[in-house]
Amino acid sequence: MSHPPSTAAQRRRRADDADRLLADVFATAVGPDPSGLAAVAVGGYGRRELSPSSDLDVVLLHDPAVPESRVREVAEALWYPLWDARIPLDHSVRDAEQMRATARDDHRAAMGMLDARAVAGDAGLVLGLRSHVLADWRREARTRVEEVRAGREQRIERSGWLAYAAVPDLKESGGGLRDGVDLRALVATWLVDVPHAEVEELRSALLDVRDAVHATTGRRTDRLVVDDVPAVATSVGMDPEALDLHVRHLGRRIAHVADVTWRRLDGVLVPRTSPRPRPGVRRAGPAVVQVDTGVGWLGDEIVLTADAAPRTDPVVALRAAAAAAKAGLPLGAGTAQRLARDLGDLPEPWPAPATRSLVDLLTAGRGLVQVWEELDIAGVVDRWLPEWADVRLRGSSSPVHRFTVDRHSVETCVVAAGLRRDVDRPDLLAVAALLHDIGKGRPGDHSEVGAPMAEQVALRWGFTEADADVVGRLVRWHLLLTNVATRRDIEDPATAANVAEIVGDTAFLDLLFGLTQADAGSTGPTAWTAWRRGLVEGLVAKTRDHLAGAVPAVASDDYEGWPADLALPEPEVLARTGDGVVELTAEDHQGGSLLTVVTGDRPGVMARIAGGLALQGLAIRSVRVVTQGSAAVSLWEVTRAGVRGCGSCPTRRTPRPCWRCAPPTVVAWSGRCATPSPAAGARSARRTCPPTATRRATSSTWSTRRGTRCRGRRRRSCAPPSTTPSCERRAGLGCVGAATRSVGWPSCSTPCRTASSPRSRTCAARGVSPRPTSTPRHARSASRCSTPTSPCPSCATSSPASRSARSVPRCPRRSTPPSRSSRSSTRSSSASSAVRRAGSGSPRTRRPSSCWPASRARARRPWRASWVAG
Secondary structure, three states, rough: OOOOOOOOEEEEEEEEHHHHHHHHHHHOOOOOOOOOOEEEEEEHHHOOOOOOOEEEEEEEEEEEOHHHHHHHHHHHHHHHHHOOOOEEEEEEEEEOOOOHHHHHHHHHHHHHOOOOEEEEEEEHHHHHHHHHHHHHHHHHHHHHHHHHHHHHHHHHHHHOOOOOOOOOOOOOEEEHHHHHHHHHHHOOOOOOOOOHHHHHHHHHHHHHHHHHHHHHOOOOEEOOOOOHHHHHHOOOOHHHHHHHHHHHHHHHHHHHHHHHHHHHHHHOOOOOOOOOOOOOOOOOOEEEEEOOOOOOEEEEEEEOOOOOOOOOOOOOHHHHHHHHHHHOOOOOOHHHHHHHOOOOOOOOOHHHHHHHHHHHHOOOOOOOHHHHHHHHOOOHHHOOOOOOOOOOOOOOOOOOOOOHHHHHHHHHHHHHHHHHHHHHHHHHHHHHHHHOOOOOOOOOHHHHHHHHHHHHHHHHHHOOHHHHHHHHHHHOOOOOOHHHHOOOOOOOOOHHHHHHHHHHHHHHHHHHHHHHHHHHHOOOOOOOOHHHHHHHHHHHHHHHHHHHHHOOOOOOOOOOOOOOOOOOOOHHHHHHHHHHHEEEEEEEEEEEEEEEEEOOOOOOOOHHHHHHHHHOOEEEEEEEEEEEEOOEEEEEEEOOOOEEEEEEEEOOOOOOOOOOOOEOOOOOOOOOOOOOOOOOOHHHHHHHHHHOEEEEEEEEEEEEOOOOOEEEEEEEEOOOOOOHHHHHOOOOOEOOOOOOOEEEEEEOOOOOOOOOOOOHHHHHHHOOOOOOOOOOHHHHHHHHOOOOOOOHHHHHOOOHHHHHHHHHOOOOOOOOOHHHHHHHHHHHOHHHHHHHHHHHHEEEEEOOOOOOOOOOOOOOOOEEEEEEEE
């Protein structure tokens, strides 16, 4: 593998240049007497590892005896010239005691001080500080080690592993530069040692890549973004794919050294005189417990015993790996290296004991990961599976993958191990799980390319031709169920028939379903959601019924698009759509909700329903619609669970949410809550307006202060008397009085209110529902202002208090009444006169708008109300 050119000399040169600059500025700041003061480089600057965009970690260290005024004077004279020179600076001012206290409180600060070096000033002060910090670090080593371990685990959980992450972080990821710093700190405890030459070589190579990233992007970053890889690769003279593999290889080796070091450190911190009992491993008295022929258990590792002969007994490698994976123990690094060096060749096809040991290894569960990793790093896996080299550390082009191809294949085996009781042949499922992406290292469709490769590997591993054919077919069709379930209509009988023709029998269907679950479950959280799982399970169930002959054959032309197990609405429900009624029901379904909407069949109805759902923030997964006479029945699957419908509502030309309903109510088609109060019972069902009278009201309101124009439209409908929605009561809007019917007149959609507040009386007199104090966001987006409408005859003949309140109409959005001149002009066109003129047959009535601009009290806009009979 090619490597980028080393830039270690350039990093040291940058550090030397920074030292000279800092020393000159420090000399100018402190004058001829620098005693008790020192400029200290810590962190990466202290290790002389400055990348092109790295900052300078500098501490102005002073003796506690130095006066504070002197320290302040030197600090200002030191930092300001560096800031003026635009030097990226991470600075602090502390005395020696404060530095020791900071090191005791923060292990990361202590690790940075272990690399501290004097740049200018009193070198003895810096040397004394390092000695004290190092002594404290070693004295509290057992506590500090656990802090470093916890910090590493949090860092890896946040940034992932450098070898497998889609966007690796060269510094914070597991196996990154931070792991190298942790290893240096662990060595300083004197509790454990590491291969220094190997670690420093790996760190230097990773620093070379970071230098190229800084130089190419021109900014301080440690993330190797996919878009930056081609430019970075060009700058170092490498192919982008080769650079990606190089970085992942470095991260993998650093992580391996770190894992081995932590295991050795655990053996020091918790010494054991005898092995602990582990599942699947016999306990005995000797220090090395033999668990199989040539395989022993020593401490917390599985090792080869002294009588093992890997050259003449190559199956011992499989036995050792299977024993370690089943026991959940790591395979010793020395054992893996011995196997790679002395392992003999297995005959082809493999003998039955080798095949059984391989199956035991692949079905061991979570223990497989660390054992396979150890063998792969040592080179043993290439002896068993040469095709593995094509997918090793290869990143995936799909953004849903969280691992590289090789790690994803191993994780698929781990998930498949938990499904072995659901299939007849768990051995074939495990082999197919390991090999299902083996074709990704070669050109072409990886399913088609990988199928013959997997079949040849299975034959080499000792499986029969029939079993190898099953493995090849599993690899060929491992994406079938997911693609068909998410891209085709699984309710169509032809879909299940096509899948049944491919799988052939239920045994293969079960294996394919298990492989699909394992593949998607190990890919990432977005690849196996409840919705996808439900679709795949539904497809498998329908395919199984088709294979068993449990469903009659249905021609594709006879399929109307409605699920066979879901009944269509009753005829009386369909008949009500002719009167302008919308039926909406909701139920939980596969992690979301399933909404059934019954409405009249007219152009644009699906777009209006989709808009109403979008106003509620519901993401639509799928929709299907059928027509029954003049009715349209649609089935909407949305992402949110727990959605409740409004039942039966009168229709509107444009659906909008009800601002009185608390989410997640879907749609109130008439602008009023359709959820009745418990006390109202059956009387709270909405009623449609009589067909003899339909009222429309339109208003336009301008606000000159805000410079915005607000329009509101409302079609009024009838409500039963004495009906108060429970959500209306919760909003504190007062009680609702009875709506009086009159010949030729519809009842008010918002009946007169009897609340004592002036605002409630005013709005009741004008036929406007008062807004709650805090209006939900979806209500503001649906209707920016309440539309004033003409009241019904009951409002016109209300009490004197109501007429008094009605004589001064007020906008619900306005807190102050209009001026006296505006009141007089409003009285000349009162609501009662408008009603009388409308009742006498006048087609149009004009009066001033009740919404006045905030800046001009006299400004008014005409208000129009039209009554259309029939």
